[in-house]
């Protein structure tokens with residue numbers, strides 16, 4: 212047994228070791244940048260506060276915006292990852308634009324953002340640094356997918372067909388619901404998945420989720436007894452066919468991505484998550500689906516090269532053709548069954564459906580709540596698509612693509628701005644640098660918030676012009692600023708101005724800042740497709756329906772931060788405006804399967 216002085220010595224030594232370990236492990240603030248003092252004294256830093264906020268609200272990223280307001284500063288630091296550098300948060304649009312557009316040598320794809328995807332799609336370019344030669348090779352593989360030719364010839368017809376099918380489904384729902392509200396968000400997510408699936412693989416629309424839902428509803432004369440209550444504000448439940456296995460797998464896998472967003476050790480959390488049966492099954496289904504599609508694609512390309520089939524076009528076939536061309540140039544055999552192929556293809560499905568559908572579902576809510584915007588936009592559409600109106604049909608994909616309607620552009624941009632689908636963009640400092648006069652050590656993650664001060668709320672704090680970088684000072688005035696009194700409101704008119712020469716109302720894309728797609732060389736790759744998709748959606752939606760005012764109990768603006776910032780509730784109360792039967796109109800206008 213140790214004598215008393217020895218025990219005291221061991222106790223003191225242990226206390227010292229614990230104290231040194233605590234000093235080492237607790238957050239180490241970057242000098243000069245504001246932070247929460249209590250958090251700096253906690254081993255887990257700000258993490259417990261964010262987690263509590265997330266438990267209470269379902270949101271994570273709005274916590275950062277609120278923190279800026281509480282501290283009244285456009286730059287501060289938070290301690291989210293134990294044993295790691297603090298994250299620096301910026302809520303100033305000029306500085307954020309400067310980092311994303313002009314300081315790309317100092318700031319690259321962030322490790323935090325990359326880690327979200329690294330577990331699920333380790334070989335997708337989204338998690339790679341821009342200086343990685345692999346990044347450029349991956350981008351070359353998919354570069355054609357956002358060209359006007361691919362978008363107009365391949366994407367547009369498929370997007371048009373998928374959303375026409377969705378609106379056919381909603382015509383049936385409107386008929387059966389008899390003026391009552393119903394859940395619309397889930398249908399929209401399904402339609403967006405059908406759409407990007409059909410752009411990526413040569414999938415028949417009839418194998419999609421919406422077609423199955425439509426078939427089921429068309430077979431119903433009326434709903435089950437009890438579905439329609441006497442209260443016209445009660446939401447109507449609709450029966451749903453089972454989710455096809457492959458699409459179900461994609462949804463399970465997409466949902467898993469959000470779990471690593473604020474995990475202390477993202478790789479470990481993803482590993483643990485991957486061990487669950489649901490994830491193992493989903494991954495197996497996804498791998499088999501892509502393997503089957505790749506095998507069919509290869510066979511198709513051989514037949515096409517032999518002149519046995521006309522050339523098909525979908526994203527996968529384009530990517531395969533690119534790989535063949537690259538292999539020929541490098542005098543090697545083409546590599547089809549690579550992780551790169553699997554991950555880039557899967558990445559299109561994930562990045563291409565969750566984001567657009569989140570944005571559009573917010574749009575459904577804004578339009579339902581702003582009857583005046585809806586009426587004005589519908590009038591603008593009727594004034595523009597006069598032939599379609601006269602012929603009592605939907606505008607075609609081609610007519611929509613060619614239309615220039617300032618109020619449509621303005622409404623769409625305002626939906627994108629207000630949706631906050633991507634609420635924050637992050638970058639990692641690739642070198643020691645300076646931000647708003649503060650030293651930023653190499654390796655620090657910087658969060659550029661697009662959801663609070665300066666974007667949707669009055670700016671906070673004040674910034675001396677001399678504290679800004681030279682490039683930021685030079686770019687002053689290139690993008691407008693929002694009126695602090697109404698930046699929180701949904702107001703499409705903020706994007707309109709009068710052309711001094713013609714006196715006409717025009718859309719001004721630089722009227723003010725938003726970060727929904729990120730910006731710069733690592734901004735959203737699919738932005739053009741997203742714009743095309745949203746344009747088709749909002750034209751067809753307002754052509755086909757009047758979106759009624761919703762009862763309060765199904766019209767909350769509460770959100771949940773998953774991979775995107777999604778509304779918790781997305782209901783619609785629809786009145787069909789189409790005089791012809793949906794089936795006839797679709798056949799006449801889509802010109803697609």
Ligand code: HEM
Pocket residue numbers: 320336337338407558559562563564566567570632633636637726727728729730731732733734735736737738740741
């Ligand atoms: C409204 C729809 C969309 C929104 C709001 C959105 C938002 C974003 C955001 C915020 C980023 C990160 C940007 C940054 O760090 O600066 C991103 C990246 C990306 N998005 Fe989108 N996106 C949308 C649609 C799409 C579509 C349709 C596709 C493809 C079919 C797509 C593919 C990608 C890819 C591949 C990246 C990674 C780019 C890179 O790492 O360089 N996105 N998107």
